[in-house]
Amino acid sequence: MKNFSGKALFLDRSDINTDEIIPAKYLTEITKEALKPYLLEDIVLKGFNPSTDIENMSVVITRDNFGCGSSREHAPWAFEVNGINIVIASGFARIFRQNMFNCGMMAVELEKDVIDRIFSLFAGKTTFVETNMEKMTFTFSTDGMADGTNDSSDGLREIIPFTVSEYDLALVKAGGWVNYADQNY
Amino acid sequence: MGKTIAEKIFDAHHVDSPSGDVDVISLDAVFCHEITTPIAITDLMARGKDRVFDTSKIKAVIDHVTPAKDSKTAMQGKILRDWAVRHGIKDFFDIGRNGVCHAIFPEKGFVRPGFTIIMGDSHTCTHGAFGAFAAGVGTTDLEVGILKGVCAFKKPESIKVEISGTLDSGVYAKDVILSLIGKIGVNGATNKVLEFHGSVVESMTMDQRMTLCNMAVEAGATSGICAPDMVTVEYLWPFIKDEYASKDTHTSKDENSLKKVALEAFNKFTPDADAKYSSTIQMSVSNLQPQVTFGYKPDQVKPVAEMEGTPINQVYIGSCTNGRLEDLEIASSILKGKKIAASVRGIVSPATPEIYSKALDKGIIKIFMDAGFCVTNPTCGACLGMSNGVLADGEVCAATTNRNFNGRMGKGSMVHLMSPATAAASAIKGVITNSELYSA
Ligand code: SF4
Numbered sequence: 072m073k074n075f076s077g078k079a080l081f082l083d084r085s086d087i088n089t090d091e092i093i094p095a096k097y098l099t100e101i102t103k104e105a106l107k108p109y110l111l112e113d114i115v116l117k118g119f120n121p122s123t124d125i126e127n128m129s130v131v132i133t134r135d136n137f138g139c140g141s142s143r144e145h146a147p148w149a150f151e152v153n154g155i156n157i158v159i160a161s162g163f164a165r166i167f168r169q170n171m172f173n174c175g176m177m178a179v180e181l182e183k184d185v186i187d188r189i190f191s192l193f194a195g196k197t198t199f200v201e202t203n204m205e206k207m208t209f210t211f212s213t214d215g216m217a218d219g220t221n222d223s224s225d226g227l228r229e230i231i232p233f234t235v236s237e238y239d240l241a242l243v244k245a246g247g248w249v250n251y252a253d254q255n256y
Numbered sequence: 257m258g259k260t261i262a263e264k265i266f267d268a269h270h271v272d273s274p275s276g277d278v279d280v281i282s283l284d285a286v287f288c289h290e291i292t293t294p295i296a297i298t299d300l301m302a303r304g305k306d307r308v309f310d311t312s313k314i315k316a317v318i319d320h321v322t323p324a325k326d327s328k329t330a331m332q333g334k335i336l337r338d339w340a341v342r343h344g345i346k347d348f349f350d351i352g353r354n355g356v357c358h359a360i361f362p363e364k365g366f367v368r369p370g371f372t373i374i375m376g377d378s379h380t381c382t383h384g385a386f387g388a389f390a391a392g393v394g395t396t397d398l399e400v401g402i403l404k405g406v407c408a409f410k411k412p413e414s415i416k417v418e419i420s421g422t423l424d425s426g427v428y429a430k431d432v433i434l435s436l437i438g439k440i441g442v443n444g445a446t447n448k449v450l451e452f453h454g455s456v457v458e459s460m461t462m463d464q465r466m467t468l469c470n471m472a473v474e475a476g477a478t479s480g481i482c483a484p485d486m487v488t489v490e491y492l493w494p495f496i497k498d499e500y501a502s503k504d505t506h507t508s509k510d511e512n513s514l515k516k517v518a519l520e521a522f523n524k525f526t527p528d529a530d531a532k533y534s535s536t537i538q539m540s541v542s543n544l545q546p547q548v549t550f551g552y553k554p555d556q557v558k559p560v561a562e563m564e565g566t567p568i569n570q571v572y573i574g575s576c577t578n579g580r581l582e583d584l585e586i587a588s589s590i591l592k593g594k595k596i597a598a599s600v601r602g603i604v605s606p607a608t609p610e611i612y613s614k615a616l617d618k619g620i621i622k623i624f625m626d627a628g629f630c631v632t633n634p635t636c637g638a639c640l641g642m643s644n645g646v647l648a649d650g651e652v653c654a655a656t657t658n659r660n661f662n663g664r665m666g667k668g669s670m671v672h673l674m675s676p677a678t679a680a681a682s683a684i685k686g687v688i689t690n691s692e693l694y695s696a
Pocket residue numbers: 320356357358377379575576577635636639640657658
């Protein structure tokens with residue numbers, strides 16, 4: 072399984088589309104690695120600078136209908152090669168969501184009010200998300216450690232449960248749909 | 257309980273249900289183009305699984321950037337071409353015979369009612385016009401489709417869209433779908449199938465139904481579907497008539513009765529009267545005006561009248577949405593004997609060689625050229641900002657395409673989506689304008 076914990080990147084907008092995530096002009100690349108510098112290059116989001124704000128981030132938190140538009144799997148790949156294997160949102164476009172799980176990555180949907188709460192508590196602060204795949208929980212914290220071991224008392228801490236279907240979980244565990252289909256069909 | 261079109265198709269193709277809400281279905285066709293398929297091919301090779309499930313069910317085309325514009329796009333074409341040759345994929349369309357995927361595959365008769373189709377392209381929903389379940393997928397789904405002939409989908413829920421009324425002259429399928437997307441929003445149909453019904457859809461040609469279904473994904477839909485009817489049979493007749501003639505062993509060989517037999521077979525994929533829909537949308541188009549988008553999302557839609565006078569730098573007529581013969585005919589009827597504004601660059605891209613050739617025969621190409629348009633070979637070209645008319649920062653394009661995302665046709669540019677009639681009229685004026693064909 073891939074890593075689903077680490078520093079959180081907040082993208083405070085709905086309908087972020089695949090052309091914003093990775094513009095079509097980079098679709099001529101035939102390796103995933105080549106996409107690395109261009110992630111979110113064309114995003115329209117005030118105060119966000121893709122060339123400085125993506126480094127060291129591991130978890131994306133965003134709003135509704137994330138990944139709408141083209142079917143390009145270059146979008147999940149561009150995240151993957153930047154060390155981001157999970158996007159948490161209040162909603163996803165179907166193809167993007169499926170592409171994530173097909174790659175053994177995660178696209179986790181949370182209720183809109185939960186996402187609102189996460190944004191109001193953590194956006195703008197250095198936030199870590201610890202994903203526990205057994206308990207199916209995210210631990211959001213501002214107290215420093217990705218593994219949640221720091222118990223500094225002034226830090227914010229929230230434990231948020233999530234659900235992933237049995238099938239999606241099987242894809243994540245198998246490392247993606249090619250492996251899964253190969254074992255099963 | 258009654259079933260929707262998508263549910264009937266899923267029932268007929270069921271392979272597995274790996275969890276409650278997911279079905280694995282068998283595929284009748286896997287379509288491929290040179291942008292998303294080469295990575296799937298390379299990955300299959302790396303895994304030692306360079307195989308295809310059925311060479312006759314795989315159809316491939318080089319369409320997005322053709323002729324190749326640089327070494328990288330040349331390599332994408334080469335990987336697809338070599339693969340097609342290696343596996344003996346006979347329906348492979350290379351330069352000289354190639355056109356925009358969602359125009360050329362239906363034109364060749366590859367789409368049938370009840371079919372399941374995937375492609376590594378979001379506008380695969382276009383083929384639902386034939387009563388097929390056709391959905392865009394990513395490269396991994398495509399890879400498994402190529403290898404195993406299966407794909408996993410959530411059990412399809414459908415939204416019934418009832419389109420009634422009469423379209424005014426100068427108002428088209430493009431205006432209908434733009435207006436619908438404007439109403440329900442860019443995720444109004446996410447994870448759902450849009451099933452189109454009503455007298456307006458019934459009286460549409462296949463070209464128009466394809467325009468309608470093409471943009472279903474812009475509302476988030478998995479697919480757009482029209483029920484198959486006699487219009488579908490007539491379109492497909494050249495491809496299916498032998499099949500039905502050979503079935504007809506005892507009775508008369510009268511073509512009309514054979515067509516009725518075909519229709520009956522296709523009727524297997526019309527919805528039941530008591531089918532269950534997640535919702536129903538009633539839409540009357542009687543007073544619908546020509547529509548145009550104004551922002552960076554396809555649901556930001558207004559009547560053209562409210563955008564009249566907006567300056568444009570380029571007009572692009574083409575794409576899988578509106579690059580078919582009817583579209584070129586409509587645009588040329590407006591352009592005939594006129595010149596486009598000196599401030600505007602006009603580009604027309606017939607979607608397939610057959611469309612191009614028929615447009616030549618009908619004098620349509622000459623009208624475009626006389627008006628000052630550049631006529632390109634069939635390709636996606638400028639639609640996705642990869643070649644043949646990429647815009648500069650700050651420029652504006654009036655386009656018959658389907659997507660107006662920020663940067664879509666070139667970084668920093670703006671795209672206004674509209675019908676071919678509106679695009680042609682706007683080319684002449686040099687600003688967005690209603691066509692003279694429109695009269696309320
Ligand atoms: S014409 Fe445009 S929308 Fe259609 S397949 Fe080509 S790039 Fe995609």
